Amino acid sequence: MSDTTTTTDELVLRVEDLSVDFRTDSGPARAVSGASLEVRRGQTVAIVGESGSGKTTLAMAVLGLLASNGEVAQGHIWFRGEDLGAVSPQRFAQLRGTELGLVPQDPMTNLDPIMRIGRQIDEGLIDNGLRSPRDARSRTVELLEEAGLPDAARRASQYPHEFSGGMRQRSLIAMGLSGRPALLVADEPTSALDVTVQRGILDQLAGLTRDLGTAVLLITHDLGLAAERADVVVVMYRGEIVEQGPARQVLTAPQHEYTKRLMAAAPSLASRRIEIARERGLDDVLDDALLTHGAEATDEPGATTPSSGSAEAPLVSVRNATKVFRIRGHGLLSRGRDFTAVQDVTLDVPRGGTVAVVGESGSGKSTLARMILDIEKLTSGTIEFDGAPVGGTDARSRIAYRRRVQPVFQDPYSSLDPMYSVFRAIEEPLRAHGYGDAATRRARVEELAEQVALGKGVLRRFPSELSGGQRQRVAIARALALSPELVVCDEAVSALDVVVQAQILRLLAQLQEDLGLTYLFITHDLAVVRQIADRVVVMQDGRVVEEGTVDEVFDAPKTAYTRALLDAIPGRDLELAL
Amino acid sequence: MLRLVVQRLLLLIPLLLGLSVLLFAWVRALPGGPVTSMLGERYTPEAAARIEAEMGLDQPVWVQYGKYLARLIEGDLGTSLRTGRPVLEEFLTRFPATIELTLVALVLAIGIGIPLGYVAARRAGSVVDHASVVVSLIGVTVPVFFLAFILKYLFAVELDWFPSAGRQSVTMVATHPTNFYVLDGLLTAEWDAAWDAMMHLVLPGLALSSIPLAIIARMTRAAVSEVQNADYVRTARAKGIKASRLRSDHIIRNAMLPVLTTIGLQVGLLLSGAVLTETVFAFSGIGGFLAEAVFSADYPVLQGFVLLIAVVYALVNLIVDVSYGLIDPRLRRQQ
Numbered sequence: 001m002s003d004t005t006t007t008t009d010e011l012v013l014r015v016e017d018l019s020v021d022f023r024t025d026s027g028p029a030r031a032v033s034g035a036s037l038e039v040r041r042g043q044t045v046a047i048v049g050e051s052g053s054g055k056t057t058l059a060m061a062v063l064g065l066l067a068s069n070g071e072v073a074q075g076h077i078w079f080r081g082e083d084l085g086a087v088s089p090q091r092f093a094q095l096r097g098t099e100l101g102l103v104p105q106d107p108m109t110n111l112d113p114i115m116r117i118g119r120q121i122d123e124g125l126i127d128n129g130l131r132s133p134r135d136a137r138s139r140t141v142e143l144l145e146e147a148g149l150p151d152a153a154r155r156a157s158q159y160p161h162e163f164s165g166g167m168r169q170r171s172l173i174a175m176g177l178s179g180r181p182a183l184l185v186a187d188e189p190t191s192a193l194d195v196t197v198q199r200g201i202l203d204q205l206a207g208l209t210r211d212l213g214t215a216v217l218l219i220t221h222d223l224g225l226a227a228e229r230a231d232v233v234v235v236m237y238r239g240e241i242v243e244q245g246p247a248r249q250v251l252t253a254p255q256h257e258y259t260k261r262l263m264a265a266a267p268s269l270a271s272r273r274i275e276i277a278r279e280r281g282l283d284d285v286l287d288d289a290l291l292t293h294g295a296e297a298t299d300e301p302g303a304t305t306p307s308s309g310s311a312e313a314p315l316v317s318v319r320n321a322t323k324v325f326r327i328r329g330h331g332l333l334s335r336g337r338d339f340t341a342v343q344d345v346t347l348d349v350p351r352g353g354t355v356a357v358v359g360e361s362g363s364g365k366s367t368l369a370r371m372i373l374d375i376e377k378l379t380s381g382t383i384e385f386d387g388a389p390v391g392g393t394d395a396r397s398r399i400a401y402r403r404r405v406q407p408v409f410q411d412p413y414s415s416l417d418p419m420y421s422v423f424r425a426i427e428e429p430l431r432a433h434g435y436g437d438a439a440t441r442r443a444r445v446e447e448l449a450e451q452v453a454l455g456k457g458v459l460r461r462f463p464s465e466l467s468g469g470q471r472q473r474v475a476i477a478r479a480l481a482l483s484p485e486l487v488v489c490d491e492a493v494s495a496l497d498v499v500v501q502a503q504i505l506r507l508l509a510q511l512q513e514d515l516g517l518t519y520l521f522i523t524h525d526l527a528v529v530r531q532i533a534d535r536v537v538v539m540q541d542g543r544v545v546e547e548g549t550v551d552e553v554f555d556a557p558k559t560a561y562t563r564a565l566l567d568a569i570p571g572r573d574l575e576l577a578l
Numbered sequence: 579m580l581r582l583v584v585q586r587l588l589l590l591i592p593l594l595l596g597l598s599v600l601l602f603a604w605v606r607a608l609p610g611g612p613v614t615s616m617l618g619e620r621y622t623p624e625a626a627a628r629i630e631a632e633m634g635l636d637q638p639v640w641v642q643y644g645k646y647l648a649r650l651i652e653g654d655l656g657t658s659l660r661t662g663r664p665v666l667e668e669f670l671t672r673f674p675a676t677i678e679l680t681l682v683a684l685v686l687a688i689g690i691g692i693p694l695g696y697v698a699a700r701r702a703g704s705v706v707d708h709a710s711v712v713v714s715l716i717g718v719t720v721p722v723f724f725l726a727f728i729l730k731y732l733f734a735v736e737l738d739w740f741p742s743a744g745r746q747s748v749t750m751v752a753t754h755p756t757n758f759y760v761l762d763g764l765l766t767a768e769w770d771a772a773w774d775a776m777m778h779l780v781l782p783g784l785a786l787s788s789i790p791l792a793i794i795a796r797m798t799r800a801a802v803s804e805v806q807n808a809d810y811v812r813t814a815r816a817k818g819i820k821a822s823r824l825r826s827d828h829i830i831r832n833a834m835l836p837v838l839t840t841i842g843l844q845v846g847l848l849l850s851g852a853v854l855t856e857t858v859f860a861f862s863g864i865g866g867f868l869a870e871a872v873f874s875a876d877y878p879v880l881q882g883f884v885l886l887i888a889v890v891y892a893l894v895n896l897i898v899d900v901s902y903g904l905i906d907p908r909l910r911r912q913q
Contacts, residue, residue, distance in 0.1 A: 063816060065812055065815055065816060067807070074609070086643060093815075093818050093821075094818060095818070096815065096816050096817065096818035097816070097817045097818020097819070098818060100815065100816075101816070104809060104812070104813050104816070105809075109808065109809040109810065110809045110810050110812075110813045111810055111813070112810045112811075112814065112827075112828050112832065113906070113907075113908060114831060114832060114835075114905055114906050114907060114908075115827065115831075120814075120817075123814075123817070123819050123823060123827070124817035124818060124819055127817075127818060127819040127820045127823060128818050128819075144631035159907040159908070161907065161908045172813070175813070175817060178817070179818070185611075263593070327699070384726075525745075
């Protein structure tokens with residue numbers, strides 16, 4: 001895809017030695033430092049980096065949309081010959097929506113919840129003088145159709161909450177392109193969506209920008225995505241651009257240490273299940289361990305998988321589990337309707353093994369997890385844990401069950417109480433279950449912190465002072481506090497950057513080995529599955545559509561749905577490139 | 579939306595029934611029973627028996643309750659023990675004054691509180707922001723009656739800008755078909771009477787508005803601070819829309835959701851706060867009458883007032899919920 005669209009050399013954007021500072025209570029903090037890059041007409045330039053690397057700050061500086069405490073400290077941003085640092089706020093506002101477009105990251109939070117979708121696009125067209133108030137709507141419908149929103153005319157008069165994530169993202173794309181900008185900033189445009197939806201939307205976006213000759217500044221943490229979609233890749237690390245060049249060159253022959261690490265940590269189809277023996281003691285040496293490992297350990301199916309297919313009774317045994325939710329009716333007398341979230345699911349989780357349940361959002365995988373955790377009641381069927389029905393019959397046996405099964409949830413930002421110190425968060429389950437006295441609990445908390453590789457100093461801190469990876473370590477320590485047998489990880493690493501994700505997955509694998517844990521992994525991310533699981537269960541619309549060992553499912557998927565999920569993983573190109 | 583209104587109005591029925599049981603039981607539970615409190619020092623066993631028979635208190639409790647309920651449904655709230663006039667009539671002459679006062683206070687609280695909170699949030703750390711903190715603190719910490727005295731002294735006694743007491747100047751001759759004095763003046767085209775009534779509302783209205791104003795300003799500030807940093811506001815700015823549109827259509831509309839709920843809750847506070855304010859300004863609303871009723875254990879009046887407040891409160895919150903639904907489509911769906 002490189003070289004095909006660089007026929008015109010018109011320079012659209014030139015960022016020159018740009019530094020951005022944020023005013024904080026403890027003085028200015030530099031978010032971007034001395035960054036330079038160029039974007040030409042029709043070109044897609046990807047800025048790759050983990051969260052906090054400054055990639056979004058750089059993009060927002062280009063759009064003049066830095067948070068109120070941010071400012072350009074030095075350098076210039078030239079946009080089609082105009083120095084954006086010197087233009088008036090009015091001129092900048094004029095450029096936004098016409099010459100400059102934005103497709104923001106999270107479709108759930110980027111649309112005004114109380115305004116109809118159509119009007120949110122109309123207003124930009126009207127205020128930028130592109131259409132009169134009378135003609136705006138028909139143009140809006142055209143734009144929505146162009147972005148691939150079906151039934152756009154009717155949809156335009158609906159509200160965001162009536163849209164799925166993918167439909168919202170399509171609306172945001174229509175919005176970003178409504179002024180036919182010369183430069184479109186696409187900030188993680190699909191990271192919040194299911195993989196199958198991602199692909200369709202990225203294709204649509206790529207097709208549109210190609211047809212319109214729009215230059216795209218693509219912000220992403222996903223190397224695979226960058227490899228697939230960009231002509232030029234710019235790698236940012238801690239506010240600095242550490243490497244840039246043609247996509248293929250950067251990805252096949254990374255020069256900078258961080259790029260190499262990023263490459264190594266990128267979960268791709270090539271990575272195999274992490275073997276603890278190899279990883280032990282190598283935790284901090286991220287370098288090429290995983291990469292070489294991925295290449296070497298190609299075919300040892302089930303070599304290290306404990307107890308797969310053995311005669312030992314499974315730890316968890318789900319039989320014909322079904323969950324029906326009643327959706328409340330609208331009227332006083334209407335009876336409501338039933339929604340079957342999980343239908344007739346049967347599966348086993350072997351002791352000491354890792355089973356991954358994969359599927360898109362709405363597939364019922366989280367409901368299944370909640371039923372196994374005894375948070376949600378079964379409508380019919382049975383779930384047995386260690387030979388006894390889940391949850392037991394009375395309050396006491398339910399509490400006993402809670403000790404043996406612990407969850408780790410998706411969002412490390414919202415699953416920790418912001419008012420609890422790390423120590424208190426980890427100690428809480430010990431207290432709740434009457435574990436020892438204060439001194440014993442302290443010793444146990446310190447032991448747990450060590451197990452998850454959190455320094456002692458961290459125990460006094462609060463969640464807001466921790467990184468995403470550290471928070472997830474806290475969540476894991478909290479889950480392990482009561483020495484559970486089963487840990488249910490509901491998208492436990494989905495919110496993390498790849499490098500951190502790899503660290504956490506390694507930690508989980510090591511803990512499994514040390515403590516004999518059994519894992520149930522709920523995820524939409526097939527690349528993660530390949531790294532951690534023994535067995536995979538694929539769910540769609542509440543049913544199990546495919547089940548097998550990781551190698552069976554990945555190498556020879558039996559259903560079209562599984563194949564679609566596999567095909568949709570960004571980064572297959574990356575793998576081929578290697 | 580209509581369904582919501584009907585639904586909520588129907589919910590009033592069990593609410594009022596429950597309340598009537600409580601109020602009925604409350605009077606039964608008065609020390610010595612209602613008759614003793616009615617007779618006070620004039621108590622003799624004969625008088626007590628006579629009144630008990632008169633009021634039907636010698637009948638079984640459930641019969642008594644049934645009769646009480648039947649009278650309520652007919653709109654008969656009983657007779658004031660103190661004035662000997664029907665409670666409903668007493669309310670009809672006095673309540674309009676309180677409603678007028680409450681409305682003025684509410685308009686002031688909203689009209690000043692929301693812009694103040696908005697500017698404070700948009701210019702966080704500025705002089706306006708700090709001033710709004712001071713105003714809010716004064717609003718919630720200074721007791722209403724004290725503020726009322728100060729306002730009266732400064733603006734009525736010293737400066738003589740506004741009248742110091744009452745609802746209408748003694749020299750004013752006006753007719754009052756509804757007992758809402760401002761409305762009456764407008765209806766009967768007695769413009770001077772309407773203006774006079776309005777001037778009488780300013781100081782008590784200001785005093786009464788202080789607490790809700792402070793709370794509304796703080797709520798608005800918090801809501802606007804949050805909304806102005808929301809992703810969708812940044813996206814709206816990325817669309818290059820006009821600043822005025824960003825302010826009115828995106829920031830204020832979204833920020834109003836939590837503020838609306840607060841406003842609904844303030845109305846209850848205003849009604850109870852009116853008692854003190856009315857006393858200071860000799861404003862002949864329900865407040866002073868109610869205070870008298872408390873001291874003289876005029877329980878039919880108190881019972882009636884509780885019922886009245888419950889209905890007003892429920893209606894105000896219904897209005898809040900409906901406007902909430904009008905602004906927020908997500909709620910419209912759930913409802």
